Amino acid sequence: MGTPLGDFVRAKRDSLQPESFGLPDRGRRRSPGLRRSDLAARAGVSVEYLTRIEQGRDRNPSHAVLNALADALSLDARERNHLRYLAKITGGACPGHRPPAPPNREVRPTVRETLRLLEPGMAFVTNRLGDVLAYTSAFELVMGGIGLLDAEAPNLTRYVFTDPRARTVFPDWDQVADERAFDLWLGPSAEASEWFQVQLAPVAGPEFTRRLQQHLPPPQVALxxxxxxxxxxxxxxxxLELPSTDAQELVVLLPADETTAQAVERLRHGRPLRAVG
Structure with a gap:
């Protein structure tokens, strides 16, 4: 059985082309990307040891090995942080770890007051699982129109993977789905992420589970x-990450063009602003 760390290393290796590292093209092979032997040589580890990491049989590589793998895979800063995070949760995924549990959904009063000060802008508080915990009236006005807030406990990740409207609402659905799946690895805790994945996987299907194993940080683009x-x-x-919370963050949505700004104003026209959700 694999591990998040092993899955990431394998996925990243498969995404790399040998010629980008000045390696010769050795003809057709069964799987794409960089050969395991080439990566092991670049990282200065044995092929057998790299195999154990990728297959989940070694869950606690040293910091030196992680740094060597990061260099060998040419990881950027975000990918390096993710590699370290996966090593942390993989090392703790042994028998005796805490059972899966949902995260705390409470939003501090000072954070709600910050949202109030952001009116009439588009802003909301979420966590890495995608829970929509509080929001401004403008966010309610726009996102209520796409059905995101229909659920008693709205969740963006669940909406993206299970609501048929999402594929129409998000023209770049694949990009958004990749973002939502990747963020789960940065959740409030390993236990909370595991709890959410267990809840969502049966209804979201392979589009969700396949993305969970990619582990590659998606590019940052306009929504x-x-x-x-x-x-x-x-x-x-x-x-903006909020300190001392369950991986909560304040997300502010800024119009990327004048057309968007004008469209939101038209939605607002004739409707008074309402209190934070």
Whole structure:
């Protein structure tokens, strides 16, 4: 049985082309990407040891090995952070670890007050699982129109993978789905992420489970939204991590163009702003 760390190393290795490292093309092979022997040589470890890591038989590689793998795979800063995080949760995934449990959904009063000060802007509080915990009235106005807030406990990840409307609402659905699956590895805790994955996998199907094993940080791009009433909206996203919380973050959506700003104003027209959700 594999591990998150092993899955990541294997996925990243498969995504690399030998010629990008000045290695010769050795003809057709059964799997794409960099050969295990080439990666082992670049990292200065044995092929047998790299195999144990990828297959989940070694769960506690040293920091030196992790750094060597990061260099050998040419990881960027975000990917290096993710590699270290996966090593941490993989090393703790042994018998006796805490059972899966949902995260705390409480939002601090000072954070709710911060949202109030952001009115009439588009902002919300979420966690890495995708729970929508609090939001401004503008967020309610826009996202309520796509059905995201229909559930008693709205969750963006669940909406993306299980609501048929999501594929129409998000023109770049694959990008958004990759983002949501990747963020689960950075959840409030390994136990909370495991709890959520267990809940979602049966209803989300292979589109979800396949992405869970990719482990490659998706690129940061503008969010496109095909709104049923306002047309295409484009947003830049600023994410601020909140200290001393269960991996909560404050996300501010900024119009990426004048068309989006004007469309939101038209939605607002004639409707008073409401309190934070």
């Amino acid at each position: 496109r939204l095909d709104h049923p009433a306002a047309g295409e909206l484009r947003w830049h996203r600023e994410k």
